[in-house]
Amino acid sequence: MCLPIKSAWLVEIGFGADFFVLLCRNKPALQTISTLNNLITFIPITSLEHPELAPYRTLRQSVEQFRQGKFIGEGRIVVRRLLESTHEILSVLMTSEWLEEYRELLVARPEQITVFLGQKELLNTIVGYNLHQSIMALGKIPTQATLDSVLIQSSPPRLFVAVDGLANSENLGVLVRNCAAFGVQAILVGETSSSPYLRRAVRNSMGTVFKIPIVHCENLVETLTMLRHSHNFKIVAAHPHAEEHNIQRVDFTEHCCVVFGSEGDGISPRVLSACDITTAIPMQPGVDSLNVASASAVFLYEVMRQRNKA
Numbered sequence: 001m002c003l004p005i006k007s008a009w010l011v012e013i014g015f016g017a018d019f020f021v022l023l024c025r026n027k028p029a030l031q032t033i034s035t036l037n038n039l040i041t042f043i044p045i046t047s048l049e050h051p052e053l054a055p056y057r058t059l060r061q062s063v064e065q066f067r068q069g070k071f072i073g074e075g076r077i078v079v080r081r082l083l084e085s086t087h088e089i090l091s092v093l094m095t096s097e098w099l100e101e102y103r104e105l106l107v108a109r110p111e112q113i114t115v116f117l118g119q120k121e122l123l124n125t126i127v128g129y130n131l132h133q134s135i136m137a138l139g140k141i142p143t144q145a146t147l148d149s150v151l152i153q154s155s156p157p158r159l160f161v162a163v164d165g166l167a168n169s170e171n172l173g174v175l176v177r178n179c180a181a182f183g184v185q186a187i188l189v190g191e192t193s194s195s196p197y198l199r200r201a202v203r204n205s206m207g208t209v210f211k212i213p214i215v216h217c218e219n220l221v222e223t224l225t226m227l228r229h230s231h232n233f234k235i236v237a238a239h240p241h242a243e244e245h246n247i248q249r250v251d252f253t254e255h256c257c258v259v260f261g262s263e264g265d266g267i268s269p270r271v272l273s274a275c276d277i278t279t280a281i282p283m284q285p286g287v288d289s290l291n292v293a294s295a296s297a298v299f300l301y302e303v304m305r306q307r308n309k310a
Contacts (some may be wrong), residue, residue: 040110069141073199074132081207088140112256145213150186158255162188164271165262173204174293180208190220224274237275240289245279252303
């Protein structure tokens with residue numbers, strides 16, 4: 001619920017002379033504050049039962065929420081990167097302590113945003129406090145990139161990553177973060193993989209998912225085949241049982257797309273058949289594979305190393 005009425009009681013939270021917040025405690029929408037090109041509504045809350053807070057109350061992302069193209073970003077770094085991005089933001093849930101740190105980023109946003117302000121004790125009741133740190137935001141999943149658009153926007157030599165059957169959203173989020181760290185220009189998400197905009201994926205990407213174009217493929221095999229035959233890409237399968245080649249013997253200095261598979265089954269036979277080469281990370285006897293998040297860091301570092309050396 002919102003705070004009860006005391007019509008004469010207004011609270012000023014110093015946002016500076018040109019931007020100040022008046023919180024009147026007498027109606028659900030409180031006071032609408034307009035500043036320059038921005039319109040922000042602040043709503044103090046004493047309960048999480050407000051209808052617009054439903055997406056925040058659980059770590060599980062509802063089917064309806066995902067169908068509507070909405071996602072949750074949580075934690076100080078993720079929310080900051082979301083505010084710095086061009087992704088549309090619908091609302092923010094935070095304690096008043098975060099207001100000063102995020103003041104300029106909020107003022108700079110072009111869209112209307114509802115900012116829910118609650119006490120730390122209230123926000124701590126949301127599962128995963130150590131993860132969300134009493135600051136979260138609800139955003140809109142952007143219109144997905146197309147293969148044509150990422151080819152036009154990326155510079156040669158191009159580096160793409162494709163994921164096949166990668167269902168674990170936490171591993172997917174770390175893989176996205178690795179892609180951002182090592183200069184991947186686009187991520188191709190196969191039809192059997194999870195979305196990088198699932199809550200845990202966004203969290204584990206540390207908000208880097210907002211920086212990389214995501215292409216959702218209806219048929220990953222067809223997409224890889226098109227890259228291979230029409231755009232001169234080398235399609236490299238990161239496959240733990242590749243005996244012929246290890247990553248140090250593969251030339252990554254030309255256009256390439258590195259394909260990563262699921263945690264259990266690896267890359268499916270259909271997708272493997274669309275690859276030019278299978279390659280593995282050399283390891284000690286008795287260890288045949290790494291977690292896909294760890295393996296992607298090793299592979300992509302090798303790509304960057306070769307390209308920096310070339």
